[in-house]
Amino acid sequence: MFLAQRLFRRRGRAFRHTAGVALLALFMGLSGCGARPDQGADATAGTTGAPEEAKPDALAAGVTDVILATTTSTQDSGLLDVLIPRFEQSAPYRVKTVAVGTGQALKMGEQGEADVLLTHAPEAEKPLVEAGVVTNYHRVMYNDFILVGPPDDPAGVGRADDLAAAFRAIAGGKTPFVSRGDDSGTHKKELALWKGAGIDPHGADWYIESGTGMGQTLLIASEKGAYTLTDRGTYLAYRDKLHLAVVREKDPELLNVYHVMQVNPERFPQVNAKGAAAFVQFLIAPETQALIGDFGKDRFGEPLFFPDAD
């Protein structure tokens, strides 16, 4: 700073000029660059050049953007970083991934805010399929949920006869349980499992609702020495940072099935139906399915997802 000050003083007027020009250049450079996102938006939205004259149908015909609403687990695991560039190479579309909880992703579908959905809550997806909000509904892959908790398993979750008994063991013990509490697919699954065990955990002092994503929830569970329900992929990605062990796995109820579906263009004319259909086809194509099956093997020594297209 001192050196800079001296420099400024010595250069005097000349420097003042330079500094002013530099600042101006910075702004102009930025605004010059700023033209790019506009062009980008033009190129991707296809129609922003003349939005006022575009009718919804015409819009859909020229649009190259495909908005994919999906769960955080597909993004956080890195799977989409592998799949989407492949799709964009093979098809004239650009995918805009919005990674949110399954609840929000389905809501975006219900309001026509997204073109295609990739989610993992079959019970919540079914009503949308039946109501005709979404079409072209396909199974894509599965992985599984696991119960993780303190390595010594104080509540004896691992010894319980079945999953319902395991959840009752958690409720009966003193070890806390951290819930996502964010209406995500994992949260929906957890609530269904509590229901299956005949327990309403809400309001119990051992029941903590984190309201955050899976990774954050795992960290909280680890800090508090608590149990939590997680997808295997996120747990593997976080394993090194956690004092949590897998205490329960491979129960049939713990299967985590991902479905892809496109938002019904008959209901929402403004969706990009062609792009959405192309993305659905891409996900269930044999080559993509093979990619899904290999994903994660190099990093974790085991795959994170198992291809399961019908």
Add this chain to the structure above:
Amino acid sequence: MDLIGIALREAWGLVRSGDAELWEIVALSLRLAGWTMGLTLLLGLPAGLFLGFGRFPGRRPLLFLAHVGMGLPPTVVGLWVALLFWRSGPLGELRWIYTPRAMVVAEVILTLPIVVALVATAIESRRAKLLPLLLSLGATPLQMLWLTLREIRLSLLTAVMAGFGRVFSEVGAAMMVGGNIKGETRTMTTAIVLEVSKGQFDRALALSFVLLGVSLAITLLLTAVQRAGGGEGEGGGGMG
């Protein structure tokens, strides 16, 4: 503590290797801030001048509103702007949601009150001195504007710095309106949130160091301009 060392090294490695994704993110953040501050000054300067010089009923409530606006929570603004630009929203036809344009709109709403309030306050405090001077000189309106801006340049720079700071630091609006889309609307703050949720703490930390570095560089540049400007005032020279 090990993590910090690793992260520092990785941050340096990222910067040196010219990691394409990193620069894309940094460039977007800079573009966003540049556009935002450009538009904010365009709108905020006249509004601030008007509020500072003007004497009309409703001036005080407006000024109060600007001061309240300085503390607008980014997530709240993000939600409003998202509602506006969703396909089902009133401006959905524009298809701006999840584009940098919509993000600029949100950021301008966040930074505008800062510029308006700081400019108006600066003028108000110098009003008694400034008005007779401006009127007695018989200056043209453009010269008056120039003189006024020179007089309040320190506040102006503070406002610009605060604005930059706000755009760089907020994550709520950028996330909600931009959607954190790779290569398009992923800024430094949303990228950090994503890396944390992926469990990649070292990369998140590395990004945080880069973010701090960029903020520091901009502040230094603006401070340099401020100092240079200060010197000119003492010199009492003309407009050159």
